[in-house]
Amino acid sequence: MNFLEAKIAAEGYVGQGNILKVDHFLNHQIDVKLIFQIAEEFKRRFDGRRVDKVLTIEASGIAIATLLGHLYGVPVVFAKKGATANCTDDKYMAEAYSFTHKRMNRVFVSKPYLNAGEHVLIVDDFLADGQAASALISLVEQAGGTVSGIGIAIEKGQQQGGQLLRQRGYHLESLAIVRSMDHATQTITFAPQSASH
Amino acid sequence: MNFLEAKIAAEGYVGQGNILKVDHFLNHQIDVKLIFQIAEEFKRRFDGRRVDKVLTIEASGIAIATLLGHLYGVPVVFAKKGATANCTDDKYMAEAYSFTHKRMNRVFVSKPYLNAGEHVLIVDDFLADGQAASALISLVEQAGGTVSGIGIAIEKGQQQGGQLLRQRGYHLESLAIVRSMDHATQTITFAPQSASH
Numbered sequence: 001m002n003f004l005e006a007k008i009a010a011e012g013y014v015g016q017g018n019i020l021k022v023d024h025f026l027n028h029q030i031d032v033k034l035i036f037q038i039a040e041e042f043k044r045r046f047d048g049r050r051v052d053k054v055l056t057i058e059a060s061g062i063a064i065a066t067l068l069g070h071l072y073g074v075p076v077v078f079a080k081k082g083a084t085a086n087c088t089d090d091k092y093m094a095e096a097y098s099f100t101h102k103r104m105n106r107v108f109v110s111k112p113y114l115n116a117g118e119h120v121l122i123v124d125d126f127l128a129d130g131q132a133a134s135a136l137i138s139l140v141e142q143a144g145g146t147v148s149g150i151g152i153a154i155e156k157g158q159q160q161g162g163q164l165l166r167q168r169g170y171h172l173e174s175l176a177i178v179r180s181m182d183h184a185t186q187t188i189t190f191a192p193q194s195a196s197h
Numbered sequence: 198m199n200f201l202e203a204k205i206a207a208e209g210y211v212g213q214g215n216i217l218k219v220d221h222f223l224n225h226q227i228d229v230k231l232i233f234q235i236a237e238e239f240k241r242r243f244d245g246r247r248v249d250k251v252l253t254i255e256a257s258g259i260a261i262a263t264l265l266g267h268l269y270g271v272p273v274v275f276a277k278k279g280a281t282a283n284c285t286d287d288k289y290m291a292e293a294y295s296f297t298h299k300r301m302n303r304v305f306v307s308k309p310y311l312n313a314g315e316h317v318l319i320v321d322d323f324l325a326d327g328q329a330a331s332a333l334i335s336l337v338e339q340a341g342g343t344v345s346g347i348g349i350a351i352e353k354g355q356q357q358g359g360q361l362l363r364q365r366g367y368h369l370e371s372l373a374i375v376r377s378m379d380h381a382t383q384t385i386t387f388a389p390q391s392a393s394h
Contacts, residue, residue, distance in 0.1 A: 029310040030273040032266040058256035059275065066260040067267070069229040076227040078256065113226040 003037055004153065004175045005190050012188055014181045020188070026153065027060035027125055032067075038175060039067035042123065042151040045173040049148045050119040053077060055140065057107060057132050061124040064153065068123060077113045079136060081105045092142045094135035099128070107135040109143075116144030127152040127174060130161025137170070149173060157191050200234055201350065201372045202387050209385055211378045217385070223350065224257035224322055229264075235372060236264035239320065239348040242370040246345045247316040250274060252337065254304060254329050258321040261350065265320060274310045276333060278302045289339045291332035296325070304332040306340075313341030324349040324371060327358025334367070346370060354388050 013021040025031035056065035069076035091108040155174035177191040210218040222228035253262035266273035352371035374388040
């Protein structure tokens with residue numbers, strides 16, 4: 001197990017309905033040393049890729065993105081979301097269905113903050129069905145930019161997001177891919193990763 | 198002018214109705230080098246204060262809080278907000294009126310992430326009427342913790358939040374205090390700060 005898998009196995013909690021709770025260290029309280037390790041590992045895995053900017057989505061992706069922007073020495077942009085955001089000329093906008101909140105969210109970035117020719121590394125804390133990641137990809141590509149890669153802390157391997165993004169040809173790196181979870185036994189298993197990881 | 202005042206004077210935009218727009222570097226696109234300087238300056242100004250944890254509120258406070266947590270080597274917690282959040286036994290909850298969205302927001306932190314005896318440094322990007330800061334103070338004090346201080350990047354000096362918090366005896370440090378703004382001339386003036394700053 002790598003450092004993040006070990007942390008999830010030791011401190012993650014499997015809630016009713018097989019919901020993985022990691023708000024002790026990832027998305028409510030933030031273990032900054034762990035997030036720094038996550039950022040360093042993304043930088044290692046995307047070594048050689050051009051990265052002009054880091055893009056994430058509010059709120060829990062911001063900590064990872066900030067430390068990664070610090071390591072790369074590049075700006076960070078966080079996309080905003082709102083069910084009621086208006087479509088205006090000054091924003092790039094995409095839609096992402098939230099299974100958690102059971103509604104369509106609009107995801108947007110003001111136009112000056114994504115530009116043609118930029119190589120943008122997308123990061124987020126979770127990947128499940130891929131709705132948020134696909135929306136972020138759309139924003140980069142609407143602006144005429146290139147997706148350098150997609151860095152995810154925890155991929156829910158039982159859902160289809162990772163497979164869809166890989167099939168579309170994106171360079172996706174997930175530091176922990178959850179293969180199964182069991183509430184009754186509090187067991188979490190991970191998909192094996194290639195040796196270079 | 199200090200580094201943040203100089204950045205605001207050079208790159209801030211005064212919108213209609215004297216709204217200060219700094220989303221080029223603070224709260225949509227993030228100039229990580231600037232945020233790192235902000236975090237270092239907070240650490241200098243709160244030198245000698247005990248800090249066990251850094252607390253902020255989603256979303257735009259998270260970048261500052263993360264880098265400050267990195268400098269102190271302590272965890273970060275971000276309070277969540279939602280008009281519809283339910284009052285439950287497992288959360289500390291406070292109310293904050295949003296003048297921007299013209300509604301009462303509930304602000305909450307899950308109980309395990311704020312504890313009795315902890316000294317908590319509160320940080321945020323903006324201080325206007327003090328609603329958000331007061332809600333964060335309430336959460337710390339509900340848990341039996343102590344507010345080490347309140348670090349704010351930009352205080353809107355024409356609004357009452359800063360005065361109210363100082364009158365209540367909190368150690369408030371605002372790196373830039375905007376005294377006046379003018380949309381027509383794009384002029385921004387700052388309140389003078391004491392020599393030690």
